Amino acid sequence: MITPHILNRALMILLISVAILWLVIPFTMAVLWSLVDPALPWTPDNLLPPVISTYRWSYMWENSLLKPALLNSYTLAPLAALLTFAISMPTAFAIGRYDFQGKEAVKLVALLPLVVPSFVTAIFFTSILYQIGLAQYRFATILFAHIVLFLPYAIRIMSVSFEQVRIDHINAARDLGASPWAVFRAAYWPAVKPGVLATLLIVFIKSVEEFAIAYIVGQPGFVTIPTLVYASLGQDFNRPNAAVLSLILAFPNVILMLFLERLLKSANPAMASGKGC
C-alpha cells in the first residue's frame, strides 16, 4: 500500500530530479560556457570543454562595455536605494502611524507603478523627457524613474515597519523624560531597523535588475548590466561572452536576495519576496 510517507519520498525524488534540470544543469552549462577557450571550441562531441580557460572573463573585462555597465548599475542602485528610502519615509510614516480618510485609496495609488506595464512607462517617460528637453540627462532621468518605480516597495515595507512600533514603548520613553532622539533610539529604531535594511536592499536589487527604463531611456549609449546582457543575446550572439555577462548579473543578486529573504522573514514573513507588495 502506498502510504503518505512513501508518496512524499517518491515526490521528493521526482522533484529534486526536476530541480536539477530546472536550475543546476542550466547554471552549470552557463559556467562551463564562460570557461571555453576560443582556441579550442566546445564541440557537441565533447561532454566538457576541451580546455578550461578564464580568457573570456578577462576579454570581456578589457574589451566590452562591462566596466561602464558595472559603474552605471552600481552607482544607480545605491543612489536609488537611499533616495527612494528617504522619499518614502513621510508617506510610510503617515500610513503606518496615523488613521486618516482615504487611507485605502492612498495604498492603491502607491501600487500604480507596479500595475502600468514597464515598457509603457519607459516609452512615454522618454516622450515626456523629449517634450521638456531633458532626454540627454540619461543617468539622472533613469535614477528619477527608478526612484518612482520602486517607491511602492519602500512605502509598503516601511509602513508595515512603522505599524509595528508599539505606542506603549513610545509613551514609556517619553514618561521617562527621553529626548525625541532618545525616543527614536529606544522605541522606533528596534522595530523599524529590519524594514530599513530590507527597503535599501530591495530597491538596490530592483535597480540593478531593472531593464525597460534603462534600455529605452538609456538609448543610445548608456549601458547597465541588464541592457548589456540583453544586447549580447541579440544579433551578435556569442555564447561564451553572454555566459560571462549573465553570471555577472545573476550571482551578486542571488546572494543579495538570499540575504533579503532572511531579513524579511525576521521583519515580516508576508513580505518575503521581491514582489511581495
Add this chain to the structure above:
Amino acid sequence: MTRPSPWFIAVLLLPGIGLIAVFIGAVIYIAIAQSVGFYNLTGDSGFSMEFWEKLIGRKSYWTAVRYSLFIGFWAAVLSVAVAYPLALWLRKPFKGSLTISAILKAPLMIHGIVAAFLFLNIISYNGLVNQLLVWTGIFDDPRRLQNDSGAVGLLFLQVWKNMPFALLLLTGAVQSIPQDTLNAAQDLGAGTVERFRRIIAPLTVSAMQAALIIVFIDALADFTFQTTVGPTNRQSLSQYMEFFRGRGRWNEAAGVGVTLMALSLIGAVLMALTARLIFRERPIARVVTWYETRRVEAQT
C-alpha cells in the same frame, strides 16, 4: 491610532504618493494624448483619430493583440495550474519540504534575461535537449528549437519565471484552510477533485485571482522573453510599440501603449471575475459549514 489634521497628512503623503501620482499620471496622459495627435515631437499637433484609424486598419496590430492576449492568458493559467498542486503538497511541513519550497521559488531570484540565456543555451541546435532527443532516437538529427512558431518555448519560460510567484501567493492561502474543513469534506465522501473544486478553490480564490492578474499583466506586456526566445513571425504588443517608437512614429506607439494598458485592465478584471464565477461557493461548502457547526455544538 491618532487622527491628525488632513493638511498634516497631505504634507506627509506629498513626496511619496504625490510623486507617484504625478509621474504615472503624466505617463498615462501623454500616451493617451499622443495617440490622438497631441504633443507631436515633429510637425503640427492637434486632435486627430487618424493614428487610431491607421492602427486599427493594420493586420499586424490585431495579430499583436491576439498574440499578447494568448501569451498573457496561458502564462497566467498554466502558472497557477502548476502552482496549485505544489502548494497543496507543501501545505503541511514534512522533512525536506523547506528545501523543496526554496528550490521551487529560486527562479524568483533569477533575472528574466539571464533565464532567457540559460534557456537558449539548453535548447540550442547542439544543446542538451537536442542531444538528448537524438540520443534517445526521438529525433534523427538535431532540430532548430529556438524561437519556435508555436511559442511553446516562450510559454515554458513564462511559467518557469512566474509559477514560483503564484506558488508564493497560493501557499499562504492554502495553509490558512482549517484541517477540520478538509476532514469534514472527506467524511462527507468528497474525493480529491471534489475537495479541490468545492472547498480548496473557493476558499483560496482571492490568492488565485491575485496570481492570475499579476502573471497576466506581466506576460501580456512581455518584451524581453518575446525578443529573445519568442517566435520571429509575430510581435508582442510591447515589441510592436517599441517598433513604432524606434522609427519615431510616436503616435502609433502611443496607440499600442493605450491598447496595452486597456487590455491589462480589462483582461485582469475578466480573469478575476471568471475565477470567482467558476469557483464561487458551492453547495458542499455550505454543507461543510453546517456539519462543522453541528460538530462544535455536539462537543459543547
